[in-house]
Amino acid sequence: MTEPLRLSKRMSELGLCSRREADEWISRGWVRVDGIIISELGSKVLPHQHVTVDRQASAEQAKRVTILINKPMGYVSGQAEDGYKPAVVLVNGASRWKEDKSVQEFHGSQLRHLVPAGRLDIDSVGLLVLTQDGRIAKELIGEDSSIDKEYLVRVQYHHGAKLPDSELRRLNFGLSLDGKPLKRAIVKWQNEDQLSFTLREGKKRQIRRMCEAVGLKVTGLKRIRIGKITLGDLPTGEWRYLNIDENF
Template sequence: MRLNKHLADAQYCSRREADVWIERGWVLVNGRPARMGQRIQTEDRITILPAAHAQQSTQRTILLHKPVGYVSGQPEDGHEPALVLLTDANHWRHDPLANQPAPHSLKGFAPAGRLDIDSTGLLILTQDGRIAREIIGADSQIDKEYLVRVRYHAPDGAVIDSAVDQAFPAEQLARLRHGLELDGVPLKPAQVDWQNPEQLRFVLREGRKRQIRRMCEQVGLHVTALKRVRIGSLTLGQLPLGQWRYLDVHERP
């Protein structure tokens, strides 16, 4: 196995972080500095130097209530990235770490699970590859919860935007829960229930591009608003729109 994969699988860091550690000489294999791309055997003794742990302790994770109009990652099509909201002025005053200033540098922050430009809600921005892997890694078991306001375009051409739950066929709700596919690939089972007559609650364990909107389109629903309220054990809570807080050291997704 490659050393960087071993370190990531053991949840010491992400593969990208492992490569940085190896490049800086912070990882030893049998007492000798590791090499980039090195493969290891089961019996090899791996040592991580204190400098790696010290560097990792400085990495921050931020919970942001993303508004509509901001992209999760890099700027695109003239739209600003959500990172521009990480200012002292937008730091939630009820954050237990409110006395700590906004990050001096935004280098290394990346979204752990994107939100569409026209969606709102919980966006996690992290420098910590372990947290990113835990949330969006291929073997992640963390679910995400969304509140989705919809209108129904019935087969007879009627557009229903109130008491949608009464008009929407039960068999189509069952298809949302399990039975749809995107781009020829079946979707994992989802929890989908009515939160109120015009709003569905989705709980997913995957995050395909514009997944909920595309799922709804297949059953005659049009999404008018979408808000992510939870990622694993981390909830949006009372965090105001456009504001952010630090992830506390005792919190995990």
């Protein structure tokens, strides 16, 4: 890579922040390239140039929170739609899990710019990540993300007594959606009517569409893990902070 590229994109590639945060920091004069303050949006840099951020940026970033919520059915992950409420409305002082070990105190400003890093369908439940930190959003849903996600999926089979082993193998590898082959998954039976899915991608309604392709109907879907973070005993409709010693 020898061509110049936007400073905001380079900062995102370096893991310093998200592109949105980068533009904000650049406009505030918090970004330096080879020791020189760069405050013009759209500025470009070469890959060998040294990019640093001032302490104000690092201090502001440290204040940003990441929240783990056990999303109930009937809530959308992001913006309100079709009369359904977004999961963020569940985040308040009263719904914080009593066993949350974080020393972080809740206040309303933490709801600003709190966005889902990944989604769960309205009829799916389980672990949902809401974050103010662009680095975490990039880690979980960026193009280069390698974080896997685990789901428990209750199913019914409509073409016989039991799903053939050949179709189970197709769920693991061999299906395509939207004209593109899916990445290899880990799909196995948990019991006679429940599968576990471990995926490294998250196309819209992917698991439901995968199941439809092999004759399965999904009757329940719950996300129980994202990377190293598990849902654990977090009650439905409650939330906790991602601790500083935790990572995905």
